[in-house]
Amino acid sequence: MPASATNVAPPPPVPRERQGSFGGSTRVKTLKPFDTCNIKILLLENVNETAVTALRAQGYQVETHAKALAEDVLIEKIRDVHCIGIRSKTKLTKKILDAAENLRVIGCFCIGTNQVDLEHASQKGIAVFNSPFSNSRSVAELVIAEIVLLSRQLGDRNMEMHQGIWSKVSANCYEIRGKTLGIVGYGHIGSQLSVLAESMGMRVRFYDVVPLMPLGTSKQINTLDELLEVSDFVTLHVPETEETKNMIGEHQLNKMKKGSFLINASRGTIVQIPALAKALRSGHLGGAAVDVFPKEPAANGKFFESELIGCPNTLLTPHIGGSTEEAQSMIGVEVSQALIKFINNGTTIGAVNYPEVDLRAIRYEENSIRLCYTHLNVPGVLRQITDILADHNVDKQFSDSKGKIAYLMADISDVTPEQIQEIYRRVSETPTNIVCRVLY
Numbered sequence: 026m027p028a029s030a031t032n033v034a035p036p037p038p039v040p041r042e043r044q045g046s047f048g049g050s051t052r053v054k055t056l057k058p059f060d061t062c063n064i065k066i067l068l069l070e071n072v073n074e075t076a077v078t079a080l081r082a083q084g085y086q087v088e089t090h091a092k093a094l095a096e097d098v099l100i101e102k103i104r105d106v107h108c109i110g111i112r113s114k115t116k117l118t119k120k121i122l123d124a125a126e127n128l129r130v131i132g133c134f135c136i137g138t139n140q141v142d143l144e145h146a147s148q149k150g151i152a153v154f155n156s157p158f159s160n161s162r163s164v165a166e167l168v169i170a171e172i173v174l175l176s177r178q179l180g181d182r183n184m185e186m187h188q189g190i191w192s193k194v195s196a197n198c199y200e201i202r203g204k205t206l207g208i209v210g211y212g213h214i215g216s217q218l219s220v221l222a223e224s225m226g227m228r229v230r231f232y233d234v235v236p237l238m239p240l241g242t243s244k245q246i247n248t249l250d251e252l253l254e255v256s257d258f259v260t261l262h263v264p265e266t267e268e269t270k271n272m273i274g275e276h277q278l279n280k281m282k283k284g285s286f287l288i289n290a291s292r293g294t295i296v297q298i299p300a301l302a303k304a305l306r307s308g309h310l311g312g313a314a315v316d317v318f319p320k321e322p323a324a325n326g327k328f329f330e331s332e333l334i335g336c337p338n339t340l341l342t343p344h345i346g347g348s349t350e351e352a353q354s355m356i357g358v359e360v361s362q363a364l365i366k367f368i369n370n371g372t373t374i375g376a377v378n379y380p381e382v383d384l385r386a387i388r389y390e391e392n393s394i395r396l397c398y399t400h401l402n403v404p405g406v407l408r409q410i411t412d413i414l415a416d417h418n419v420d421k422q423f424s425d426s427k428g429k430i431a432y433l434m435a436d437i438s439d440v441t442p443e444q445i446q447e448i449y450r451r452v453s454e455t456p457t458n459i460v461c462r463v464l465y
């Protein structure tokens with residue numbers, strides 16, 4: 026594929042067929058400065074068919090893989106793609122991003138974005154999108170099921186039956202009605218779970234780092250320790266951050282009531298596994314349900330090992346909290362639309378590492394362009410840009426910053442192909458340039 030298809034290179038003079046067959050100044054213009062068939066997209070980890078279909082419908086070249094790729098294979102594959110779509114397994118580290126010479130955008134077809142070095146991506150001018158809530162309901166429903174399963178020791182009974190052992194017991198088996206559910210992290214999943222749990226007669230308490238409106242009759246608790254002390258079930262719904270890593274260790278498990286249960290469907294690093302295994306084997310905890318692990322196998326069929334294997338009343342699931350047909354199909358639509366809008370129009374609404382900028386539809390005019398400029402967030406940049414655009418007709422312009430980077434979009438009308446080349450060249454040569462794209 027020629028370098029000019031990377032969509033950051035100067036656009037060639039506008040060919041007749043792209044000047045549009047529809048005239049009139051009020052028509053919406055399709056911004057495609059490149060042949061879409063030159064855009065290469067790599068989709069890993071069995072990203073849903075809804076996304077594959079939507080991206081192929083744009084004319085992009087889409088390569089799909091059912092699994093995550095080994096690091097060396099990924100480094101080779103990512104070299105010339107403009108966009109990559111992943112789920113939670115693929116780690117897009119600094120090393121991998123540095124190999125991705127043409128990469129402009131990453132789609133995380135999930136909620137979590139901890140698998141991507143977001144700061145490095147921003148510094149390289151790579152926008153990252155995710156799906157902030159399309160699998161929240163699926164996770165909340167799984168947790169409701171696990172609360173009942175743990176409370177009735179169903180995991181162990183099921184295993185015994187498959188081994189031909191009949192063991193009809195009621196000791197230490199409880200209804201969940203009237204029990205206290207302690208939710209750590211009251212965001213999209215935590216709050217949805219709160220509603221479901223109350224509808225089943227549970228009392229809900231939650232702990233979060235920010236004050237939040239309690240839904241129904243739930244109540245926010247001031248400290249994590251206090252929440253652990255009052256809860257019969259503790260369920261974790263925080264993102265992986267420096268603060269949440271190892272959040273639940275021996276001290277916190279000891280604070281939990283004897284016979285209570287822990288559920289983790291957030292990230293594997295939040296819980297210290299040896300401490301949890303000890304609390305389960307000693308009988309201090311009545312059971313646990315764990316969906317996420319510090320180290321997860323890269324693909325189905327690969328070997329899984331954990332100190333939790335064989336612990337009493339312990340449900341282990343292979344990171345399936347968001348794995349439902351409904352969630353995956355919605356995520357596929359949502360993330361692919363964000364990627365298409367970014368590639369074709371420069372829109373960053375919903376990006377997790379970029380300032381959110383959108384100019385809405387550009388008016389249809391034959392000689393209008395859209396400048397999308399990612400730059401270092403330092404003083405004096407707008408003066409340089411104003412200087413470059415001073416003799417042109419800037420219809421709309423908007424810029425915003427996030428941390429060390431800023432993003433500017435400007436729609437400019439009445440420019441000749443030579444002027445487009447000149448604008449592209451001068452903006453790209455500014456010392457603060459990270460990535461400059463010109464769409465028309």
Ligand SMILES: NC(=O)C1=CN([C@@H]2O[C@H](COP(=O)(O)OP(=O)(O)OC[C@H]3O[C@@H](n4cnc5c(N)ncnc54)[C@H](O)[C@@H]3O)[C@@H](O)[C@H]2O)C=CC1
Binds near residue numbers: 265
């Ligand atoms: N098992 C699975 O398949 C899935 C797992 N997840 C995980 O669940 C996590 C939570 O998802 P959402 O509810 O959508 O996220 P969210 O961003 O809507 O909510 C997270 C909440 O945690 C709070 N929080 C952050 N740091 C905290 C701390 N140190 N202590 C207490 N609260 C803290 C935030 O203030 C926020 O209210 C995701 O980040 C992801 O890692 C998400 C979807 C599927």
Ligand SMILES: O=C(O)CCC(=O)C(=O)O
Binds near residue numbers: 135136160344347
């Ligand atoms: O289903 C997946 O691949 C990952 C789900 C998840 O953990 C997330 O959305 O953060």
